[in-house]
Amino acid sequence: MKEKWIIPICSKTKGEGFKVLAKYRNKEAGKLVSVSGGRFYISDYEGDKKLAKMAAIKSRNKIQEDIDIGRYASKSLTVDECYKKSLMDLQLSVKTIRRHDSIYRHLISDEVKLKNIIKVTTSDVQNSINDFSKDRSQNNINNAMSIWRQIYKAALIAEIPVVNRAEMVMVPKSRKVVIPKDNKLNIEDFEKFLNELLIYNCRQKRGLYKATCLWYACQIMYYTGLRPQEVYALSRSDIDLDKRQLHVNKSIGSTTESTRQVIPVKTKYSNSIVPIPPGLVKVLENLLEWSKGKDLIFIDLDGLPYEIDDVSNLICHVSRLCKKKYGFSFNQYRLRHLFSKDLFDAGINPKVIQSLMRHATENMSLYYAYTTEEDKAEAIKNRDLPK
Numbered sequence: 001m002k003e004k005w006i007i008p009i010c011s012k013t014k015g016e017g018f019k020v021l022a023k024y025r026n027k028e029a030g031k032l033v034s035v036s037g038g039r040f041y042i043s044d045y046e047g048d049k050k051l052a053k054m055a056a057i058k059s060r061n062k063i064q065e066d067i068d069i070g071r072y073a074s075k076s077l078t079v080d081e082c083y084k085k086s087l088m089d090l091q092l093s094v095k096t097i098r099r100h101d102s103i104y105r106h107l108i109s110d111e112v113k114l115k116n117i118i119k120v121t122t123s124d125v126q127n128s129i130n131d132f133s134k135d136r137s138q139n140n141i142n143n144a145m146s147i148w149r150q151i152y153k154a155a156l157i158a159e160i161p162v163v164n165r166a167e168m169v170m171v172p173k174s175r176k177v178v179i180p181k182d183n184k185l186n187i188e189d190f191e192k193f194l195n196e197l198l199i200y201n202c203r204q205k206r207g208l209y210k211a212t213c214l215w216y217a218c219q220i221m222y223y224t225g226l227r228p229q230e231v232y233a234l235s236r237s238d239i240d241l242d243k244r245q246l247h248v249n250k251s252i253g254s255t256t257e258s259t260r261q262v263i264p265v266k267t268k269y270s271n272s273i274v275p276i277p278p279g280l281v282k283v284l285e286n287l288l289e290w291s292k293g294k295d296l297i298f299i300d301l302d303g304l305p306y307e308i309d310d311v312s313n314l315i316c317h318v319s320r321l322c323k324k325k326y327g328f329s330f331n332q333y334r335l336r337h338l339f340s341k342d343l344f345d346a347g348i349n350p351k352v353i354q355s356l357m358r359h360a361t362e363n364m365s366l367y368y369a370y371t372t373e374e375d376k377a378e379a380i381k382n383r384d385l386p387k
Contacts, residue, residue: 005060006053009039016049017041018056022063035118037063038163066161077158079120079151080113086154093254093263095309100147107132107144117155118162126169138174145171185334189322193330194218197318206301213298214311216287220246221332223280225339225357228332229253230270232298232306233262239284239297244276248358252305260305262296269358340368 005022020037037059045051077085083104087097112124125148133141148166155162194215201207217231229251238247249271253263265271276284293299300306312331319330336357343353350362357365 003053003057003060005037005063006056011041014041015043017043017052020056020059020063022060022067024067035063035067035161036163063161077117077155077160078113079108079115079117082117082151082154082158083108083113083147085158086150089154089157090150091256093256094259095254103140103144103147107147117151117160120165122165122168125165129169130172133172133174135176136174137176137178141172141174145169182329183334183337185328185330185338189326189328189330190218190222190335190338192326192328193318193322196321196325200314200318200321209301210314212290213306214314216283216290217298217311218332218335219283220280221335222339223277223283224274225336226274227251227266227270227336228311229308230265232308232311234297235295236288236291236293236297237295239276239288241276241281241284244281246274246276248272248274252308260307262305267358267360269360272355272358274356337368340365344369 005020007019007021008016009019010016018040020040022035022037023032024035025031026033037056040052040056040059042049042052045055087100092100108128112120112128115124129141129144129148132144136144145166148169149164152162152164152166156164197211197215197218198208200211202211217228220226220231220234221228224246226246226248230248232252233250234246238249240247249265250262251265251270253259253261255261255263287297291297291299296305298306315331323329340353340357343356344350344366350365354362354365357368359365359368
């Protein structure tokens with residue numbers, strides 16, 4: 001007996017089976033609409049034709065129920081509409097939306113963006129991720145897959161009975177040669193950077209003020225290993241010089257509406273009390289006296305917290321000068337790497353280092369540490385080989 005909307009099929013690779021393809025007239029759209037219910041191959045059901053057909057019938061019946069309650073008639077979104085809806089559903093910050101938009105623009109063609117999400121095929125998704133991956137790192141490729149997943153999640157939240165094609169594709173491996181980042185830094189180069197920072201654009205009041213803020217911030221990062229966004233969010237009440245403690249409970253970032261906002265720290269492990277080492281005490285005393293902020297210590301001349309990207313731009317400019325003049329580069333996160341390396345080199349208990357770095361695992365703290373060429377040369381030299 002022929003079943004409604006169930007079509008016998010045969011694949012060269014998977015053999016015989018059934019395809020569910022429902023067709024009904026959408027009164028709102030005034031046209032015939034097709035809805036795919038999937039393919040059910042006998043080989044997927046241990047060669048049992050009855051089981052494969054029962055699965056197809058179950059899928060067909062579900063589509064019929066959805067049509068009866070008007071789910072298909074009332075819900076119809078394009079890929080682009082699903083993407084925009086996903087941004088609202090996820091309540092992403094301004095900066096995260098910018099990153100997602102950049103990936104989305106390069107990931108999905110204009111033709112597919114205008115396609116009804118129900119009409120998108122697995123090939124559409126696979127082709128988009130394949131094209132995107134040609135000159136991208138594996139991290140970029142994985143982020144692109146996340147965009148497709150959030151698009152389908154938005155469709156499902158809207159109760160559109162769509163097949164999640166993002167879960168069916170093969171994620172390609174990157175062919176881009178990735179050069180490891182150089183996170184090495186020594187105290188001599190750090191001091192050179194600080195000197196260059198203070199004389200960079202120092203003839204202008206605004207430039208000197210900003211450079212001084214960054215000088216103090218870098219000192220705190222050097223002594224404590226704090227993240228940049230945590231340092232720039234420090235309040236006067238967070239610094240307890242009597243108990244020699246820093247209270248780390250917030251950071252600078254963006255919300256769904258604006259940047260330069262005080263937001264929660266990165267993870268639950270980040271919320272912590274960090275000891276103030278002796279060398280940092282005088283620096284903090286001078287900072288508290290110098291700072292113009294009544295609450296936040298590091299504020300721009302407009303009274304708002306620093307924009308982290310703006311700070312990074314200045315750091316980058318000074319770093320280029322150091323590269324040209326001394327042969328080394330610098331960024332604020334190198335201070336966190338140096339902090340971890342120094343503790344491991346000193347033989348500190350890894351659990352203590354993990355706690356100071358405020359990481360979820362010891363391995364993450366070890367990842368932040370690094371070895372120098374001298375370390376590796378010494379290890380090879382001291383290798384115990386048979387005579």
